[in-house]
Amino acid sequence: MYVSPLREPLIKGKKDYATVTREITKPMAGKPGKYWYLGITLAIIAALSGGIATFLTIWYGIGTWGLNKTIGWGWGITNFVWWVGIGHAGTFISAILLLFRQKWRTSINRSAEAMTLMAIACAGFFPLIHMGRLLLGFFIFPYPNTRDVWVNFNSPLLWDVFAITTYFLVSLLFWYVGLIPDIGTIRDRATKKVKKFIYGLLSFGWTGSARHWSRHESLSLILAGLAAPLVLSVHSIVSMDFATSVIPGWHTTIFPPYFVAGAIFSGFAMVLTLLIVARKAMNLEDYITVGHIESMNKIIIATGSIVGVAYLTELFVAWYSGVEYEQYAFLNRATGPYWWAYWIMMTCNVITPQLFWFRKLRRNLVFTFIVSIFINIGMWFERFVIVVTSLHRDYLPSSWSMYSPSIVEIGLFVGTLGVFFTLFLIFIRVFPVIAISEIKSVLKSSGEKEKTTK
Amino acid sequence: MEKKYYKSIEEYIPKNGSSEIKKLIRDKKEDESVLTSPSNRRDFLKLFGFAIASAAVATSCEQPVRKAIPYLVKPDSITPGKANYYASTYFDGNDYCSILVKVRDGRPIKIEGNTLSSVTKGGTSARVQASVLNLYDTARYRTPMVSGKESGWETVDSEVISKLQTIKEKDGAIVLLTPTVISPSTLAVIEEFKKTYPTTKHIQYDAISMNAIPLANKKTFGKEVVPSYHFDKAKLVVSFGADFLGSWLMPVEFTKQYAAGRKLDEGQKEMSQHIQLEAGMSLTGSNADKRILLKNSQQKITLANLYNKLAKAEGAQQINTPASPVDVGGLAQRLLKAKGKSLVVCGANDQESQTLVNGINYLLGNYGTTIDLYTPLNLKKGNDAEMAILINQLNNGEVSGLILCGVNPVYDYYDGKNFLSGIKNTELSVSIADLKNETAEECTFLCPGHHYLEAWNDSEIKPGYYSLSQPAIRSIFNTRAVQENLLNWAGNKTDYLSFIKAQWEKNIYPASGFAGSFYEFWNKSLHDGVFEKPKTVNSTVTFNGNSIASIQVADLDANQVEVELYENVAIGDGRNANNPWLQELPDPVSKVTWDNYISMSASLAGEKGLMEGSLVKIDNTLTLPVLIQPGQEHKTISIALGYGRAKAGKVAEGVGANGYLLSHFNGETLEFNKTGVQLDMAEGEYEFAMTQTHHSMEGRAIIRETSLAEYLENPASGNEMHKKIEEHHISLYKEREFKGHHWGMAVDLNSCIGCNACVVACSAENNVPIVGKEQVKLAREMHWIRIDRYYSGDTENPEVVRQPVMCQHCDNAPCENVCPVGATTNSKEGVNQMAYNRCIGTRYCNNNCPYKVRRFNFMDYTKADAIPANTYDPAGMTVDLKRMVLNPDVVVRAKGVIEKCSLCIQRIQEKKLDAKLENRMLKDGEIKPACAQACPADAIVFGDLNDENSKISKFFKDERNYHLLEELHTLPSVGYLTKVRNKEA
Secondary structure (H helix, E strand, O other): OOOOOOOOOOEOOOOOHHHHHHHHHHHHOOOOOHHHHHHHHHHHHHHHHHHHHHHHHHHHOHHHOOOOOOOOOOHHHHHHHHHHHHHHHHHHHHHHHHHOOOHHHHHOHHHHHHHHHHHHHHHHHHHHHOOOOHHHHHHHOOOOOOOOOOOOOOOHHHHHHHHHHHHHHHHHHHHHHHHHHHHHHHHHHOOOHHHHHHHHHHOOOOOOOHHHHHHHHHHHHHHHHHHHHHHHHHHHHHHHHHHOOOOOOOOOOOHHHHHHHHHHHHHHHHHHHHHHHHHHHOOOOOOOOHHHHHHHHHHHHHHHHHHHHHHHHHHHHHHHHOOHHHHHHHHHHHHOOOHHHHHHHHHHHHHHHHHHHOHHHHOOHHHHHHHHHHHHHHHHHHHHHHHHHHHHOOOOHHHOOOOOOOHHHHHHHHHHHHHHHHHHHHHHHHOOOOOHHHHHHHHHHHEHHHHHHO | OOOOOOOOHHHHOOOOOOHHHHHHOOOHHHHHHHHHOOOOHHHHHHHHHHHHHHHHHHHHOOOOOOOOOOOOOOOOOOOOOOEEEEEEEEEOOOOEEEEEEEEEOOEEEEEEEOOOOOOOOOOOOHHHHHHHHHHOOOOEOOOOEEOOEEOOHHHHHHHHHHHHHHHHHOOOEEEEEEOOOOOHHHHHHHHHHHHHOOOEEEEEOOOOOOOHHHHHHHHHHOOOOEEEEOHHHOOEEEEEOOOOOOOOOOHHHHHHHHHHOOOOOOOOOOOOEEEEEEOOOOHHHHHOOEEEEOOHHHHHHHHHHHHHHHHHHHOOOOOOOOOOOOOOHHHHHHHHHOOOOEEEEEOOOOHHHHHHHHHHHHHOOOEOOOEEEEEEEOOOOOOHHHHHHHHHHHHOOOEEEEEEEOOOHHHHOOOHHHHHHHHHHOOEEEEEEOEOOOOHHHOOEEEEOOOHHHOOEEEEEEOOEEEEEOOOOOOOOOOOOHHHHHHHHOOOOOOHHHHHHHHHHHHHHHHHOOOOOHHHHHHHHHHHOEEEOOOOOOOOOOOOOHHHHOOOOOOOOOOOOEEEEEOOOOOOOOOOOOOHHHHOOOOOOOOEEOOOOEEEOHHHHHHHOOOOOEEEEEOOOEEEEEEEOOOOOOOEEEEEOOOOOOOOOOOOOOOOOOHHHHOEEOOOOEEOEEEOOOEEEEEEEOOOEEOOOOOEOOOOOOOOEEEHHHHHHOOOOOOHHHHHHHHOOOOOOOOOOOOOOOEEEEEEOOOOOOOOHHHHHHHHHHOOOOOHHHHHHOOOOOOOOEEEEEEEOOOOOOEEEEEEEOOOOOOOOHHHHHOOOOOEEEOOOOOEEEOHHHOOOOOHHHHHOOOOOOEEOOOEOOOOOOOOOOEOOOOOOOOHHHHOOOOOOOOOOOOOOEEOOOOOHHHHHHHHHHHHHOOOOOOOOOOOOHHHHHOOOOOEEEEEOOOOOOHHHHHHHOOOEEOOOHHHOOOOOEEEEOEEEOOOO
16 A cells, blocks of 8 residues: 655554564563562552542541532542543544544554553542442442332433443453454463463464454454444533533533543543653654654644633633523632632643644653643543532522542542552553554554665 | 132042052151151252351341330320320520420420410420420439439438538528529429528529619519510510520510511511611521611610600600710601500610610500510519629628529629639538539539429419420439429428429419319310410509619710620520530521630721631630621620530530620629720631531522512512513423322511521421531531521621521422432422432432532431441430430431431321321311421411412412522422511612
């Protein structure tokens, strides 16, 4: 296939298939470095602090949090939405970009999908732990019972249950199906018996036969077809937790698209945060090139601009609606006691990504890394602004109140960050961070070597 | 032939039946072989499984031991699951109320108003509602004590009697110190005691004294009494700092009258006008049509000027006085216009001020119409001068025996320290008290008294208005009635019940004109709780003009800061400070719970460089935090009495500071106002536990109000938007229809004065948990009904509006559709219900409730949670003793579930079943939720919206009716009637 010589190669260096395999599996071989140990120790400590916070929450109740009679959701739901949003990049990359035949996705899809899984696991934790009676949480499943009770299908929270579990299962399947050929490769390269046996089991007897490849490809496409609508539906449903309510600042029809754009926006930011570090630490600069970073930055400009427009639309509609409660809710966001959260959100999500219009900046790794952190923070604050500032001053001023998180809530958030990074650090040790087989499939068409020989 | 059913196969099969069937029946031999054969694998597994399962069950699920002992012989009057009501009377020396006691399974659990009383007419107050919890207070004295050691009644009796005898023999003085006694039988007991010990002197002492009123009446009319007042007959009420709706004399009676004079719901076209001149914002002042800021120290000058204006108009003699700080010309004119239909009252405990008030009312011809001197209130008989003398005598060693009955001067007398040293000077000090207190702890003999719900008593609140108290439970502890102690020590062995009966038979029955026997008379009075035979009154009064002429009014330095000590709605004089229901009750004005504080105007705080929460030391006596109070007079600070208890039990101790220390005796009466106080900033900052922190309505149409003039022109004034919104109620969905009942509630905002009686009643009825100061600071109070209070207008002297808010029971409820498990649903009768067992605590309903009436159990407040050792119970409400007050008809909610107002569904159900059993329709007004029952202003109406003729339907059709946030189309079943103010045009 002809590729324009102007087009940047997706894989740098003159590599053959063997080099690719060797280089990508290299971080998995031998003992991990000291930074890996340092990282996982910190991550596990963070995860354990989350464990203590979880225990306190279950034992003493939600009273260990900073919530009150007016504000029923705080950091818990903020974190939930944030983590779900982060997960969206992985699915977007692996499903939508696959369907649109974007070759550059092959370098990043594996790690992005892994991130999706871990993020959904962290996200799923919050709706559970924020329940007042976690031990009776199984009530949310529509299981047959003798008590003649049934779940309420009108409730967006119930939709959430289905959306999140579906999303997790499809993502897991997709990720794992993609892993199978690579697990086969690792199995074949393993020298130790135990390792060979375990990877042998995990590879489901992959032999690399044409029939296997054919089935693998068609299953991948089917799963991509399934996952693609999930990119749009999951966060739409999460947004309905708010949009179907009567609370000013929540009751907004723009929420589904606005949330989906925001989710992809924040997801790409998290992918960038992780990969800019990972490519350096794992010597994968040839595979995850500046070109890849730039492509992701372009998506960030696009989604970031959608988010920005959505923010402004909300303000406009609040004014245009003529509803005093709606108008006050948005005035209060920008100028009320939580004005700082609103302006952190505005700065991080609307202003900073616009700097990526400059090619130099979007190809600057340090700058991109800083902006990606900004976006992570900004998108967390977006959810905080939506959840807390809408609730703390709603209809009756007599019930207005303030919220600040307790140490337990902070512990839970830190705990999920700890779990996320622990899992990610384990992931990079046991599975190839880049999809070897998929890279090979684009090596000839988009690798540097092929082009120069042409 | 009759069909025959066989019982077993053997029976069915004929003896010579086919062998095939017989084979099916295992023969005996085979059975034996099974029994004797060694067990096989199957059996082993079965037994193994059973053993494991039973061992697991037996060891893992420890069954708590629950004691439920059935009656061996069931008492006639008790049906398990049915409550009994006994008429009784609440009187604690300060508040009077005729009540019904609800008793379930032998335990008093709720107080309700007694509608048969023509004095309190079924009304109650927060304190009366809360009094049932004192019965189960862990700080009650449980057994007699001598010098701090537990003892028995025999020891105490013999020692006290022998000491009394010694004192009697050497003619030593004995003083019997009680609060105001309104019980004729108790007075007779005291007479008996005096007969045996003739050197006894009975002194009555009121912690919050009103001695000035009887003194002034003695001076002007020669009658040392507190008169009755008729606020309902007054077209114009002018109050100089008298908080008659909250704490002054008879707030329950006055609220009934006041509300009656201001109702507009049944086509009334008139309502009274209320003008309040006061320094601190009181409950009464916040309800006034016009509120004028006036220092307490300037009341006398203002009254004198007002008197002069009226005297001039009436041609009476004027007195010398400096000019009034506020213009009284308009006030005088208005009063003159309402001659004979006006009422001027004054809260100061200052004889000359009260004399001037008498003069004013006399000039206005209010005696005989709005003031009744001939049917006086038997309240506030405390004599301040006698008390002052007593303290001197005690310290001079002139008193040998001191018997204290239900008084606590060590705490609530300004000179408590000297009273304490005086107690130590006596040979015999006895305290009869039910609740732990500072004074009883210091007496040699401590005789635990009954709680009023354990005791017999009678009272005569006004001449001829009798009421009875009867025990609703056998005494829980080793306690004895005050009267029985005194009778016993006087050598009279009769029990108090027989004594009362004898008294009634001798004194009341003959004059009663009752047709039946005394037995019948007694039973009827006991059943009704009251017996009323007003004595015929002589309505002419003779006024002693000299009393006014002698008054000297001096000019005062207006620049000094003065402190006003007041009685708040919840804690009162402090005797009930250990009651967590009252401590957690938000103040009707400031919305602060669990504290007293310095109410200060923003201007004074600015002058002194203070902020809300700054700690200030007053006169080097007590340190309290500052609360910026809108409507506070610039140079006056106000402090609630009753706080700062040192020895009162877990709940009260450490809450606030003792304001009594700032009161003083002026040679005639106790004064609760002090000018020229010094304020010093103290270290530290303080955070209040407030239930409402935002005070503006933000221009929203939450409480709709209008003025009387506008209302008369257009009954829908202030509420014009209601019709408009109703017209715009268009929905894609079919509106729900309610066949049968459709319950609704309406609140007349014009009647509601914000007294909080409903809040306590609701807590008692529905087992609402107490969360404590720290949780209230976190905004987690659990009250199912709250009273929102907003300020409007002038920040120096704002207008106040109030609105009780409970679950609105929306027909289109936002909370219902968001619950993932369907734990909250709308009943067939329009009640929004909570299934606590189904709730998993997502709190989505709470977020989505526009009225924010849902309450979440953040902690295990009730000890109902399955996880051990996680109870959060700062007020000790989960101890077995206090749990006796729980209403068995209402589930105690565990940690992690949402709860809220149920419209007292248990009461609805009870009355429905009653009607069904009696095969009749429910009557309108038969069902009364706890809040509506408790309301002294009859502001809350409950009933069936499907019943065209019900009161609630009439309210809903009233043009003043609107629904809270009705534009949201939540279709609430609760309505509000607009507030109408009688402002001058």
